[in-house]
Each structure stands twice: as C-alpha cells, then as structure tokens.
Amino acid sequence: MERAVVQITLFGLLLALVTTLPNKDDWDIYSFHINSTVTARYSTTVITSRVVNRMEESKEIEFLVRIPKNAFISKFRMFIEGQVYDGIVKAKEQAQQQYTEAVSRGQSAGLVSSVGRTLEEFKTSVTVAAHKKVTFELTYEELLKRRLGKYELQIHARPMQPVKDFKVDVYIHDKAGISFIEVKGGLSTKALANAITKTHIGKQAWVHFYPTEDQQKTCDSCGKQGMNGDLVIVYDVNRDSSLGHIKKSDGYFVHHFAPSSLPRIPKNVVFVIDQSGSMHGRKIQQTRIALIHILNDLAEDDYFGLITFDGSVSHWRRELVQASNKNLNSAKKFAQGITDRGATDINEAVLEGARMLNAHPREGSASILILLTDGDPTSGVTILETIQSNVRKAIADKFPLYCLGFGFDVNFDFLKTMSLQNNGVARRIYEDSDADLQLKGFYKEVATPLLTDVTMIYMGGTNLTQTNFSQYYNGSEIVVAGQITDNDIETFTPQVLAISSNVTVESTETVSDGLIQRVWAYLTVKQLLEKELQLSEPEKEQVRKEAMELSLKYGFVTPLTSMVVTKPPGENTDVLHKPKEGEPPQRERILGHGQAAPGMFPMGAASGMGAASGMSEHLQCEQNIQLKINSIQLLFFSLFQMRHVCAYFSSVTVIKRNKEVDVAAGDVRIVILVHEKDGEKFLWPVLRQKPSDNNTEGILGGCVCSYVHLSSAVDYSFVSPTTLDCWLMSAESALQRALDDFIVAQL
Known part of the structure; x- marks a missing residue:
C-alpha cells in the first residue's frame, strides 16, 4: 500500500490510554463499612474507610466512593493521628475563593463528578506518614422516591481492593409497617448471595452484607481491585384507606400520600417523537421498539395520538382516537415506519400535540403529553425562551408535559425547564443497549393515573413544600413537608382534595427525633432549585438565596454550595461541588504551577x-x-x-x-x-x-x-x-x- 499523508480532522482522532488508579500494594484498606439508616423514607448513609500506610515513608492515600445522584453530601471528615479534619460547607463563591487561593499556592482542587445514570463519584486524598493510619468518613442524605410501587436504596461498593473487615449494614424503620423487602443488584448474585442476611419484622428491617476476602475476589463484579458494583435494597410500606401517613416532630411534619385501591382514570395521551437526522441508527430503532410496546399497554378506554417531527410535523391521525385493536394495529404499522430525516422543529411539534389534547376534552380523564427528542431546535422557532413561552400558553396548566432527552447532545436544561413549567418532569434516556427499556420504564410510571388536580391543604401549617400536583399515578407517592404554626398540633388539620376524590387524612403519627426537619429542608432545597429554573433572572436571586441559606444551615452540598475539605498543613485543599444531572463521566481539576495529575495534561x-x-x-x-x-x-x-x-x-x-x-x-x-x-x-x-x-x-x-x-x-x-x-x-x-x-x- 502506498504511503500517503492522511489528514485527520475532528472526527478522526486519537491514540490514548492511561490508568488513574494508584498502586495500592503499599497501602491497605483494613476496614470498610457502609452504614445506612432509613427512617420516614429518608436515608442517611455513612461510609467509613480505615487505611494504613505500610511503607517506610510517607504516602499519598486515596479515598474514592460513589453515591446516588439525588443525594446531598452533608459531612466529611478525616481522622489522622488523633486529629479530626472536617469538611466545611460554604457558599459557592466563598469556597471558590479558597479554591483559587489553593491553586495559586500550587495546590490542586477536586470535585464530585458524575459517573453515569445514577451515581456520582467523590474522591480525595491525603498524605499519611510511614506505618500510620487514616480514617475517612463521608455522610450523605437522600429522600427515597417511590416508583412503580417500591422504594430503592442504592449502595455502591468500590473499595478498590479486597478488605478483611468489609460490612454493609442497612436498617429501615417505618411506622406504617414494611410490606416487603428484597435485595437486588450485581453484588447480590452468585458467589456473594451467601454473604447477605435479610431480616424483616413488622415495622423494621435489616440487611447485612459481610463478604469474605475470597468472595470479594471471585464474584461477577470483582477483580484485583476488589468489588465494584451495586447492592440495591427494594422495599415498600403498608398502604391503607387513610390515604396517607403524617409524621410530626419538633414543629415539623412530613406527609406521605400514596393511597391504595383507587380505580384508574382513563387517559388521553399524545406521543411526540423526534425523527430528525440525529436520531439515526440505534436511537430510532430503540424508539420504535419502545413505542410499539407502549401502544400494546394502552387500555381500551384510553385515547391516544401519535406525532413524528423533523423540520415539519407528520400525523398518524390528526385527532385522538380510541385505543381499539384496529387503531392500535394501525398505529404500530406507522411506528414501524418511523425513519430519521431532516431538521428539528420542536416548537411546532409540541404545539400540535397540545392542540390535539385541547381539542379532545373528556370529563373524568387525565391528559398527558410526552415529548422524545435528542437535540436542540434547528428549524422553525429556535429561540428556547420563545418555545417555552409558546408551550406554556398552549398547555395553560391543563395537563403535564413530560420531556425525554435522548443522549448527551440534547439541551437537557431546556427540556427540564419546559417540563417543570408545565407540571411535568424531564428524564434523560441514556444511549445504552437498554434505552428501549428506559423508555418503557418511564411510561410505566405515568401509565396509570389515579387522581388529577391534587391539592394538599394544611390548616395550621406554614413554610410548605409543593402542595399542588396535576396528577397522581399508581405506584408513585406525593410527599409534602412543612412547619406546624407555633408548634400547635391541636390546630393542625391536613386535607387532600382531588378530582373524583375528596378525602380527609385521618391517620397521624409522631416520631421523637429531629429527622423530620431535615426531610423538610432536603425537599425544600430540591424544589427551590427546580423553581429557580422557571423564573426570570430578577426573580431567581431571592429563590437562590433561600436555597443557599437552607443548604448552609443543614450542611448540604448542593449546586449553590461547596464543601471545602480541610487537611493537615501543607496538604492540598479539595473543594467539592455538586455536578449537574446527566453530565458525562468526568473529573475537573485545576492544576497549580508545575503540577500534573495522572491522566491530565498541563494546559x-x-x-x-x-x-x-x-x-x-x-x-x-x-x-x-x-x-x-x-x-x-x-x-x-x-x-x-x-x-x-x-x-x-x-x-x-x-x-x-x-x-x-x-x-x-x-x-x-x-x-x-x-x-x-x-x-x-x-x-x-x-x-x-x-x-x-x-x-x-x-x-x-x-x-x-x-x-x-x-x-x-x-x-x-x-x-x-x-x-x-x-x-x-x-x-x-x-x-x-x-x-x-x-x-x-x-x-
């Protein structure tokens, strides 16, 4: 073959391999414990790693763990030779100043990074003297969300070497009573199954996971670096006709609302499917598979519509039709013929979907609009704020809009804001082999509406989290938290109003610890951050201020705060930030003068x-x-x-x-x-x-x-x-x- 000069452009590149894992032959994790306590469906998890430097000289020792994306880190500390070094949560601007000062001194600063669909990675390191020990302790908190009739507590174990004293202890307590509990995940199968002990007695449950060193080396998710996988605790609580459980403590309350035995409400649903050129290949194939499966799940009293769009909008039918066998078979043939082509006119497509639902009002039914797209608008109206305004006017709070963003090219913030403005949620669909399962899984969450126009009323309550919900779906849960005015329980009266139901919550329960206050703070911060996305710039500042004050008061690492990880004198200062949802796996680190971290170029x-x-x-x-x-x-x-x-x-x-x-x-x-x-x-x-x-x-x-x-x-x-x-x-x-x-x- 004749040698020729080949010109390499953006899309043709590159040779690279590097490992960022340190050599652990010279330091030993002799104890690794994960302890998680779940009360009122709020989990507090503590990861403790004890490490010894077995060398004759000082050695940098690393602490690396993965935590759920929805969790807030609330505490980090290191114990070295009798000294305690605590992480301090600060406003992001203050933390950034300390961060910049550290960099100017030639030190490095790290952060929490996103590592996939459900996890974030926390990493720091410290220098330990010869034959000395260090203990790392990280605490994070999360309000578990009920989906498809269950809660899931995800614990990721990645000690990076087999550990003699390895333990995971989970304790779940719920006054409503635990109806079932299961243990799933890659660390619960085959060789590791015998390392799990599960106990369930009424309102309490325990899960213990104590694998031996040999088991840590031989399981499916094991290797020379020890275990690397998930342990997922799946459970639910008892439901009754009271339509809710209210827990009170120290002037705060949390109301979990997930009624059972309600009849389903017929639905009107319009699917708006992106078929622009960027959907080519596997994306469009998986969308077709999922859509055909979803059509099979429609009930006969449902009505539906199907729109595809690129630079223009294509209809299967211009109006909603009943989900009869004849119509469903016709719609499946249409779905099988969806191919990628053209540009992306999101504005016209969503407005047409809203028009179809508005033209088909049906008393006693629930309407839903679902958008699936993988890119930014490239034709028609392309100004994002204008699209959001148009959609908001067209929907006018009459039904929710759910936006599914396919892959990482999509502007997820745009979709998330548009969903929140219209009482829906946005979900990222990851470009993996099971993308069709992700699509079907999301649809199952909204497939069975039970209540519409749900309003939670609390006489004698103040500083409430969200109290209005467009729909309540089977298998989900509405959670409201707030303060009891003057801590006067006698004047506190909850009530639930909804279409086809007007019920009063009769069951109340009291707990004796201060956890309820933290649940309220967690939920309030989460919702303030969502509210901030929907506001104009002048209005954002007050919401940011409220969210930041709560984050600082309760020690949460949120998008508005950072944790400064203090270390012994002369050590690098790490500043931990909360990454945005859906960020691809990455770790950013600004390097000081003359420094280069493994796997990074000084630039x-x-x-x-x-x-x-x-x-x-x-x-x-x-x-x-x-x-x-x-x-x-x-x-x-x-x-x-x-x-x-x-x-x-x-x-x-x-x-x-x-x-x-x-x-x-x-x-x-x-x-x-x-x-x-x-x-x-x-x-x-x-x-x-x-x-x-x-x-x-x-x-x-x-x-x-x-x-x-x-x-x-x-x-x-x-x-x-x-x-x-x-x-x-x-x-x-x-x-x-x-x-x-x-x-x-x-x-």
Missing part, C-alpha cells in the same frame, strides 16, 4: 497557554506526554474543533475501562473502543459528545506538531453534509510514527 493557565496568547490562527504545543498502561507506551493525542486551542479546556480526564477508554475534555467526550486480535490491541475512536460551542475550531494535544494548517473538510455525520473549517495535520505528525506501522490486513 490553560497552568501551562502558560492563556486565552490572550493569540492562538486562533496558529498552534503552539507542549512536549510529548507518554503514559503507561500495562507496560504499553501509547501517545495521547486528540483533535477537536476549538478556536482557542489548548486554553479552551481546563482539564482532560481519561478513564480506562475493560474494553474502552473514556476521554472527557470540557463538554467534549470521546470513547476509544479497544479491539484485540492475536494478542495485539487496536483502537477505534468514537465521538460521543460534541462541543456545545458550535463555533469553536482548532486542535488540542500535548504533541510535537511538525505540520499543521487551517483548511476545510466535509462532515458526513449530518444528513446534509456540511463543510467545516478544521485544523488538519498529517498522520505521521499525529502518530509520531509512520502510518504503515498502524495498518493491519484485517480485524
């Missing part, structure tokens, strides 16, 4: 490549950086579209998994799939998330660049191929070796 201000250095027309590169993985030296090199080149990103994170390498730089995410044949490894790069700034162009990398120039290339990933300005370079320059060295006859 931006740290490497003297500031935004003012005039890089938009030419490129300067640092020296080669070669990183070791399993004795293989591979050059890390990435090409991205960036106008400001290396100053564009503050960090690059590289995570090695079994068969792939995940590279995150700012809002760009690339996955390099690892293919092995005859003992040789080959890499195949896949762009999973494009930069949010479509105007950026350029190149990023620690490289010796012998030949780079600004040119153009055609991007065939779009339905209508577009010509882009790109930085181009020869393969030899990128690979630092001849291209022929990377050619194989077959894979």
